[in-house]
Amino acid sequence: MKLKVELKNLQNLVIECQKCPRLVAHLKEVSNHKPKRYRDWNYWSKPLPSFGDPNAQILIVGLAPAAQGGNRTGRMFTGDRSGEWLFDALYQFGFANQPNSLRRDDDFKLDDCYITATIRCAPPKNKPLPEEIENCRPYFLKELDLLNNVKVLIPLGQIALTQTVRSLRQKGLDIPSLAFGHGKVYPLPNGQTIITTYHPSQQNTQTGKLTRPMFHRIFKMALKKLED
Ligand code: SF4
Numbered sequence: 001m002k003l004k005v006e007l008k009n010l011q012n013l014v015i016e017c018q019k020c021p022r023l024v025a026h027l028k029e030v031s032n033h034k035p036k037r038y039r040d041w042n043y044w045s046k047p048l049p050s051f052g053d054p055n056a057q058i059l060i061v062g063l064a065p066a067a068q069g070g071n072r073t074g075r076m077f078t079g080d081r082s083g084e085w086l087f088d089a090l091y092q093f094g095f096a097n098q099p100n101s102l103r104r105d106d107d108f109k110l111d112d113c114y115i116t117a118t119i120r121c122a123p124p125k126n127k128p129l130p131e132e133i134e135n136c137r138p139y140f141l142k143e144l145d146l147l148n149n150v151k152v153l154i155p156l157g158q159i160a161l162t163q164t165v166r167s168l169r170q171k172g173l174d175i176p177s178l179a180f181g182h183g184k185v186y187p188l189p190n191g192q193t194i195i196t197t198y199h200p201s202q203q204n205t206q207t208g209k210l211t212r213p214m215f216h217r218i219f220k221m222a223l224k225k226l227e228d
Pocket residue numbers: 014017018019020021023024047048119120121132135136
């Protein structure tokens with residue numbers, strides 16, 4: 001119960017955060033210029049809290065919210081194309097109760113899984129500045145402290161891997177530089193494991209760089225790791 005409250009308090013801090021003026025302005029801009037298909041939506045357009053099971057063994061680390069996806073619906077990956085892939089994979093392997101989630105009030109729940117991100121405000125062109133990533137890092141560091149049942153970390157894409165490793169080093173872990181690729185497994189000195197994957201972005205899924213079987217294999221590997 002205490003953990004749940006601490007995570008909730010942290011997420012409340014995130015929602016109120018205004019540390020990055022460029023991103024605060026961008027979120028306003030996004031909700032003032034909605035595309036036609038979403039013109040009836042009341043955009044969230046604030047920093048996005050992470051979510052999931054406080055006792056999760058699997059931690060997914062995304063890059064940043066999508067302007068017309070999570071930033072619109074108010075929950076990470078909810079209502080965007082990457083989320084379709086991620087939620088489907090989580091459902092196939094028993095980490096979610098539904099194969100997709102389009103709104104944050106649709107009873108979608110994660111089981112044994114928690115989803116966070118390198119940065120919590122949608123950046124212009126999906127490209128956060130280095131100082132914005134640094135501004136946001138303390139929230140992730142705090143989550144690493146609170147989510148003390150995590151056994152497997154799955155950063156989505158190369159930037160998320162780099163930033164996850166950087167954060168873990170700040171926690172005092174001695175981690176050499178890790179080559180990025182799809183399906184690489186890196187045991188960490190604290191007993192946790194990183195499994196790498198290509199990001200399920202449209203850029204990767206529509207070009208065939210990442211296929212469903214490839215993406216599902218990551219979660220099969222994660223499940224196997226937990227069973228071991
Ligand atoms: S990106 Fe992170 S640090 Fe920057 S304003 Fe959003 S929540 Fe705050």
